[in-house]
Amino acid sequence: MASLSLKAITKRFGKVVALSGVDLHVEDGEFCVLLGPSGCGKSTLLNIIAGLIPQDEGTVLLDGEPVDRLAPRDRDVAMVFQSYALYPHMTVSRNLSFGLRMRGVPKPTIHKQVLETARLLGIEDLLDRKPRELSGGQRQRVAMGRAMVRKPKLFLLDEPLSNLDARLRSSVRLELKRMHRQIKGTIVYVTHDQVEAMTLGDRVVVMRDGKVRQIDRPETIYARPVDTFVATFIGSPEMNLYQGRLVRKDGRTHFQGPGFSLDLGGLQINLEEGKVELGIRPEDIRIGQGGTTVLEAKVEMLSNVGSEKYIHARLGQEGLTVCVPKEAAFEPGQVIPLTIDPGRVHIFHKGCRL
Numbered sequence: 001m002a003s004l005s006l007k008a009i010t011k012r013f014g015k016v017v018a019l020s021g022v023d024l025h026v027e028d029g030e031f032c033v034l035l036g037p038s039g040c041g042k043s044t045l046l047n048i049i050a051g052l053i054p055q056d057e058g059t060v061l062l063d064g065e066p067v068d069r070l071a072p073r074d075r076d077v078a079m080v081f082q083s084y085a086l087y088p089h090m091t092v093s094r095n096l097s098f099g100l101r102m103r104g105v106p107k108p109t110i111h112k113q114v115l116e117t118a119r120l121l122g123i124e125d126l127l128d129r130k131p132r133e134l135s136g137g138q139r140q141r142v143a144m145g146r147a148m149v150r151k152p153k154l155f156l157l158d159e160p161l162s163n164l165d166a167r168l169r170s171s172v173r174l175e176l177k178r179m180h181r182q183i184k185g186t187i188v189y190v191t192h193d194q195v196e197a198m199t200l201g202d203r204v205v206v207m208r209d210g211k212v213r214q215i216d217r218p219e220t221i222y223a224r225p226v227d228t229f230v231a232t233f234i235g236s237p238e239m240n241l242y243q244g245r246l247v248r249k250d251g252r253t254h255f256q257g258p259g260f261s262l263d264l265g266g267l268q269i270n271l272e273e274g275k276v277e278l279g280i281r282p283e284d285i286r287i288g289q290g291g292t293t294v295l296e297a298k299v300e301m302l303s304n305v306g307s308e309k310y311i312h313a314r315l316g317q318e319g320l321t322v323c324v325p326k327e328a329a330f331e332p333g334q335v336i337p338l339t340i341d342p343g344r345v346h347i348f349h350k351g352c353r354l
């Protein structure tokens, strides 16, 4: 397979700037996920890599070689779309072999590669069926198989799981991960689903408004989001975020939020005093006293997701979400003490992490 580099890719559709100065390097064999809200430019970027639409500025390189002048079929990349785009009148076997037949690959080679791919995906028994006789998950595997059978340099996957129901989605997700381990392919995968991105990606590229906001391993993006957009886009329930001021008193740092104040102790922050935003993830708040930083919040509502519960409370003038174990019993109206470890808070200045 191949490595992929994007250098300063810019694309405009009339007045709309779909992509602006996108730089990215994907290692050979890496699973890279493009994540961002609808309209941020993910699909446009994928189509530019495939050669389906031309960029206005910048270069696409495969294994260090520019491919901008190459037509899609000469780039040797395989694309899997959300719709799968299987040929309805062809059997699974014919669907799998289509690309190879078009390229004039000898029949015995086609036969061997189709069988090999079908075995790898566990779809040998389905080779004589038509797409309408398959489940959503099976169709998804055939679509992947059709991409894999050509042994391309690069796989480009555009929301390939979004047509599946939630249960199937998570099992096909695991299959995809296992498949990636086996074939060690270079994959660029587009999604707006953060769970998909975090579970699948070796690295995740978070995009917004045509720009890359952060490229990192999933755990780093979660632990050290570079800005308030990434901080609130990643994580469910969302990070609690408050506007306020940082003040220093007696060698200690305090955050003065809307109707509450938080003692951050000796937390080292690269800002003396002034306006900041403070973020704290719902699972990083402890209920009960015992730490240095204790606040009080009033429970408004509880939601139970089975494995845990979320408390929706009021902290000063703002809302607050806290994750608690499923057996925890709280009632609306109850006032609860909260302990926040200053080491767990995220401080942002003008939207960017300090």
Ligand code: ATP
Pocket (backbone or CB within 6 Å): 013, 016, 017, 018, 036, 037, 038, 039, 040, 041, 042, 043, 044, 045, 192
């Ligand atoms: P989604 O998750 O909804 O598919 P996306 O992140 O893939 O969104 P793109 O489809 O790449 O976003 O679109 C990026 C921006 O470019 C959007 O504002 C979109 O409206 C615009 N755009 C995309 N294709 C065209 C086109 N052919 N003509 C005009 N504008 C376009």
